[in-house]
Amino acid sequence: xxxxxxxxxxxxxxxxxxxxxxxxxxxxxxxxxxxxxxxxxxxxxxxxxxxxxxxxxxxxxxxxxxxxxxxxxxxxxxxxxxxxxxxxxxxxxxxxxxxxxxxxxxxxxxxxxxxxxxxxxxxxxxxxxxxxxxxxxxxxxxxxxxxxxxxxxxxxxxxxxxxxxxxxxxxxxxxxxxxxxxxxxxxxxxxxxxxxxxxxxxxxxxxxxxxxxxxxxxxxxxxxxxxxxxxxxxxxxxxxxxxxxxxxxxxxxxxxxxxxxxxxxxxxxxxxxxxxxxxxxxxxxxxxxxxxxxxxxxxxxxxxxxxxxxxxxxxxxxxxxxxxxxxxxxxxxxxxxxxxxxxxxxxxxxxxxxxxxxxxxxxxxxxxxxxxxxxxxxxxxxxxxxxxxxxxxxxxxxxxxxxxxxxxxxxxxxxxxxxxxxxxxxxxxxxxxxxxxxxxxxxxxxxxxxxxxxxxxxxxxxxxxxxxxxxxxxxxxxxxxxxxxxxxxxxxxxxxxxxxxxxxxxxxxxxxxxxxxxxxxxxx
Amino acid sequence: xxxxxxxxxxxxxxxxxxxxxxxxxxxxxxxxxxxxxxxxxxxxxxxxxxxxxxxxxxxxxxxxxxxxxxxxxxxxxxxxxxxxxxxxxxxxxxxxxxxxxxxxxxxxxxxxxxxxxxxxxxxxxxxxxxxxxxxxxxxxxxxxxxxxxxxx
Numbered sequence: 284x285x286x287x288x289x290x291x292x293x294x295x296x297x298x299x300x301x302x303x304x305x306x307x308x309x310x311x312x313x314x315x316x317x318x319x320x321x322x323x324x325x326x327x328x329x330x331x332x333x334x335x336x337x338x339x340x341x342x343x344x345x346x347x348x349x350x351x352x353x354x355x356x357x358x359x360x361x362x363x364x365x366x367x368x369x370x371x372x373x374x375x376x377x378x379x380x381x382x383x384x385x386x387x388x389x390x391x392x393x394x395x396x397x398x399x400x401x402x403x404x405x406x407x408x409x410x411x412x413x414x415x416x417x418x419x420x421x422x423x424x425x426x427x428x429x430x431x432x433x434x435x436x437x438x439x440x441x442x443x444x445x446x447x448x449x450x451x452x453x454x455x456x457x458x459x460x461x462x463x464x465x466x467x468x469x470x471x472x473x474x475x476x477x478x479x480x481x482x483x484x485x486x487x488x489x490x491x492x493x494x495x496x497x498x499x500x501x502x503x504x505x506x507x508x509x510x511x512x513x514x515x516x517x518x519x520x521x522x523x524x525x526x527x528x529x530x531x532x533x534x535x536x537x538x539x540x541x542x543x544x545x546x547x548x549x550x551x552x553x554x555x556x557x558x559x560x561x562x563x564x565x566x567x568x569x570x571x572x573x574x575x576x577x578x579x580x581x582x583x584x585x586x587x588x589x590x591x592x593x594x595x596x597x598x599x600x601x602x603x604x605x606x607x608x609x610x611x612x613x614x615x616x617x618x619x620x621x622x623x624x625x626x627x628x629x630x631x632x633x634x635x636x637x638x639x640x641x642x643x644x645x646x647x648x649x650x651x652x653x654x655x656x657x658x659x660x661x662x663x664x665x666x667x668x669x670x671x672x673x674x675x676x677x678x679x680x681x682x683x684x685x686x687x688x689x690x691x692x693x694x695x696x697x698x699x700x701x702x703x704x705x706x707x708x709x710x711x712x713x714x715x716x717x718x719x720x721x722x723x724x725x726x727x728x729x730x731x732x733x734x735x736x737x738x739x740x741x742x743x744x745x746x747x748x749x750x751x752x753x754x755x756x757x758x759x760x761x762x763x764x765x766x767x768x769x770x771x772x773x774x775x776x777x778x779x780x781x782x783x784x785x786x787x788x789x790x791x792x793x794x795x796x797x798x799x800x801x802x803x804x805x806x807x
Numbered sequence: 808x809x810x811x812x813x814x815x816x817x818x819x820x821x822x823x824x825x826x827x828x829x830x831x832x833x834x835x836x837x838x839x840x841x842x843x844x845x846x847x848x849x850x851x852x853x854x855x856x857x858x859x860x861x862x863x864x865x866x867x868x869x870x871x872x873x874x875x876x877x878x879x880x881x882x883x884x885x886x887x888x889x890x891x892x893x894x895x896x897x898x899x900x901x902x903x904x905x906x907x908x909x910x911x912x913x914x915x916x917x918x919x920x921x922x923x924x925x926x927x928x929x930x931x932x933x934x935x936x937x938x939x940x941x942x943x944x945x946x947x948x949x950x951x952x953x954x955x956x957x958x959x
Contacts, residue, residue: 327953721831724893728832728934731915732842738916789941 290527292660293516294693296451298490299578305454306461306493308570309584311598316385317358317589318625321346323378326368333382337363342393342565345382353417353427353628356565358587361386384589395563406436406477409560416559417566417628422520422549423615425629428556431546432477439546442474443529444485446494446550447513449520450612453632455570456550458583460487460494463554464501470557471508474548485510486525517614518691522547524660536687551631572632573599586626592633593622606635614692647700655694655704661687665694665704672711677718680711688712823851829870830860834914835936837861842914850875894935896928899947909939909948 321331330347333339339357348354364383401409414429422445444467448456460467471483485502487495489512502508513519513528523534526545534540540547551569558564567588573595574581586595592610596603609616610630626633655665664683671680685708694704827847838859840846849855850871857871872879898909898918905923917933920926940948 725830725832727932728834728915729843731917731932732832732834735914735916 288514288528289516290519290524290660291662292658292693293518293524294658294697295516298515299451299574300454300457300490301578301581304581305457305583307583308458308462309582311584311586311590311595313359313386313388313390313587314590314594316364316383316591317361317587318591318623319345319355319358319382319384319589320379320625320627321355321382322352323368323380325349325352326380331366331380331382333363333366335363335366339363339384340391340393342395342567348414348417348427351427351430353419354415355382356417356567357384358567358589359384359386360389360391392564397563398560401473401560402476407433409473409477413556413559415565416555418552418555418559419566419628420549421551421555421569421629421631423611423629423631428548428552431541432474435478435541435546437479438541438544439478439480440544441482441484441546442471442478442480443525443540443545443547444471444483444550444553445520445522445525445547446491446498447486447488447520447525448491449488449515449517450614451517452574452578452581452634453572453612454574454581455572455583455631457491457494458572459550459554459570460491461497464494464497466557467498467550467554468501468505468508469561470553470555473556473560474546474553475507478546480546481507483508484529486513486529487511488513488515488519490515517693518660518689521660521689521691523689536684566628569626569628569631571595571626571630574632574634576634576636588628589625591623591625592619595626595633596622596635601635603635605638607638609634609636614696615690644701646702649702650700652699654697654699658693658697660691660693661689663688665708668711669702669704669707672707677711677715681715685711685715820848820851823848825874826850826871829863829867829874831863831867833862833934833936834938835862835934836938893953894937894950895930895933895953896935896937896939897930897949897951898926898928899949900925900927902945902947904945906944908942908944912938912942914938 325331325346325348328349330349331345332347333343333345338361339345340360341357343357344354345357346355362385364385366380366382368378368380398404398409398412410429410432413432414427418428419425420428420431446456446460448454474480475483485498485508487498487510495510495512499510502510511529513525518524519528522540525547526540526543527533530543530545532543534543555566555569559566568585569588570583571586572581572583580599582599584595592608593603596606596608603622608619608622610619610624610626610633611617612632613634616630616632616634649666649669651666653666656663656667659665663685668680668683668685668688671677671683672685688708690705690709692705695702698704823844824847827844830843830847832843834842836842838846838861840849846855846859850857857875857877858868860867869879871877872881903920903925905920905925907920907922907926910918910920910926914936915932915934917929918926918939919929935950937950940950
């Protein structure tokens with residue numbers, strides 16, 4: 284029998300979290316210039332609402348949402364200086380367009396409309412408010428919270444609040460719980476009212492004693508709330524592993540926890556839902572941990588979304604040239620080359636390490652020690668997937684269910700021959716997604732082509748039927764038709780001649796254009 | 808034999824269908840055949856060389872080679888085409904005179920409009936084959952590259 288409070292695989296990292304510093308919340312000075320990243324799809328669909336030179340207030344909408352992308356809000360009041368298409372380095376070669384805002388330092392808000400009597404309004408309206416506030420899952424995935432809520436109406440019976448920050452160095456959720464425990468409970472009550480849930484489970488890792496006490500005090504006299512400590516083990520913060528540890532149930536592949544009747548929210552998301560409804564504030568700031576390699580310097584800041592990383596480091600007198608910087612957790616995060624890269628909605632920590640530490644050791648051949656497959660929390664075979672992805676065997680890697688990989692990065696940490704497995708898998712996943720997209724497109728095109736052909740065939744058959752019926756009726760009419768056909772043939776021959784002339788004319792035109800271009804180039 | 812051929816009548820060639828399923832179905836005629844099915848039947852029946860599909864690129868060549876038991880090494884030095892981008896055709900609607908030449912040629916009925924009226928392309932249906940570009944008398948059809956993700 285398996286234990287109910289555990290999952291397969293995973294490793295116990297040194298937590299590198301100092302409990303003393305995580306209780307205090309520092310406030311950062313606002314930078315002069317904010318840079319806000321907007322997804323490229325939003326730009327294509329013309330969803331940016333502001334123009335260059337416009338004065339905006341804090342909380343004003345900059346770009347509307349589209350499908351899976353939430354609307355963006357201005358983090359401070361000021362002037363919009365530029366809107367450009369820049370290419371930031373990221374996992375994929377995704378393009379972002381950048382909106383720069385010069386803050387005036389006055390921090391004027393838009394008219395905030397707090398809704399204290401949310402129980403009088405309809406459910407859809409409140410979900411719409413949550414969407415308008417631009418709230419996404421702040422744990423890391425960045426999925427739209429409003430869509431999650433809408434999808435799980437009348438389907439769920441428990442709410443799980445994910446407060447298990449399993450990644451080392453990160454203490455932002457811990458700090459949030461210690462400072463805003465009552466507000467988190469209020470946020471839970473809003474979600475409970477929306478989905479008509481009567482049971483809430485808050486899962487906290489067992490090394491966060493202070494946060495546990497604070498939340499325990501906040502929910503002491505309330506019914507339907509329960510708080511549970513779980514074992515400190517990476518990746519217990521992942522949704523599938525959390526549900527396995529709490530309920531001893533496994534989510535089947537290709538399905539979501541909602542299918543089991545459980546809805547999962549991060550603590551920070553619930554806090555921002557409370558802020559959006561009871562205070563009327565859209566999502567413009569979040570708590571970010573700043574930490575160094577030995578966790579000697581560890582602080583939590585309330586940072587506006589869109590603050591450049593450079594500003595945070597300069598405010599704390601850290602030399603960003605001799606350090607290399609990681610945005611996000613140390614395992615799933617990514618190295619920032621451009622120091623002007625801003626804090627995103629999903630980034631929960633900034634790590635700075637001495638640059639000598641980041642030099643990767645040489646990648647050596649795989650020796651099939653199977654350390655990675657023993658450590659994998661999803662029970663996959665990383666060494667097998669590595670060989671398939673290296674030899675571009677997409678069908679085989681799909682068969683070994685690479686899409687189930689949650690990108691926790693344990694296999695990479697465990698590997699004795701320093702193979703960057705996670706980067707291989709990310710690339711492979713992107714490629715597989717592209718292949719699926721292409722297949723969908725080709726089936727769609729084929730359907731369209733066949734429908735057109737059937738249409739043409741039906742037209743031809745109609746013509747033939749006319750001819751047959753006429754042959755019975757009158758011979759003269761038939762002769763007329765034959766004459767018509769002869770005339771048609773003549774016309775087509777003529778048109779072919781005309782086409783030849785046209786082609787020659789077009790070729791001449793093109794040649795003249797080329798000449799003109801050459802002249803222009805020569806002049807320049 | 809007569810009875811069997813009558814009873815288990817096969818309309819289509821199974822090998823040609825399999826090759827056709829691998830092809831990208833853009834119907835662009837860059838292989839000098841009028842469509843993807845015609846090219847597939849030419850490969851299956853007449854022994855046409857398999858490396859003529861330009862939008863398909865390397866991957867499709869390898870797939871067909873696997874299907875037909877060709878020697879893959881023969882095609883290893885092909886230039887690879889990265890298909891991250893897809894083409895789409897756009898009509899400049901102010902200059903369209905409504906000759907409806909482009910509409911008649913389009914293999915997937917992606918162009919909408921009638922005679923003497925303005926024409927437009929439905930971007931979600933366009934395969935980017937570019938057959939309509941040289942036919943336009945006013946030169947108002949242009950090709951545009953887009954990302955796959957922005958379609959959906």
